[in-house]
Amino acid sequence: MQEQKQKEDNKKAETTAATVKIWINEIFPNWENVKRSKRVREMWIEGLPLEIRGKVWFQAFGNRSAITRELFEIMAERGNVLKNLLKK
Numbered sequence: 001m002q003e004q005k006q007k008e009d010n011k012k013a014e015t016t017a018a019t020v021k022i023w024i025n026e027i028f029p030n031w032e033n034v035k036r037s038k039r040v041r042e043m044w045i046e047g048l049p050l051e052i053r054g055k056v057w058f059q060a061f062g063n064r065s066a067i068t069r070e071l072f073e074i075m076a077e078r079g080n081v082l083k084n085l086l087k088k
Contacts, residue, residue, distance in 0.1 A: 016049045023052045031059050 022043070027034055034040050048056050 016051075019043065019046075020049050020051050023049075023056065028055070028059065035060070 027040060027043075044056070
């Protein structure tokens with residue numbers, strides 16, 4: 001059973017690595033030409049690997065609110081405090 005789980009984990013890691021490679025090597029360099037393509041839409045729906053999720057969202061939506069790294073960290077900390085309060 002543990003061996004089967006290891007095989008599944010390895011397969012998932014390989015799939016994730018292949019997906020990241022496609023985004024980095026094929027999609028990001030051609031973003032303007034492929035952003036509305038069926039392939040990109042399907043890959044997005046299948047799930048974005050954590051390694052590229054932020055970059056995909058930035059490419060798709062930008063930073064219209066002009067949120068700085070400092071503001072993001074402040075708000076993330078507030079969110080963590082609230083999450084911990086709600087756990088009690």
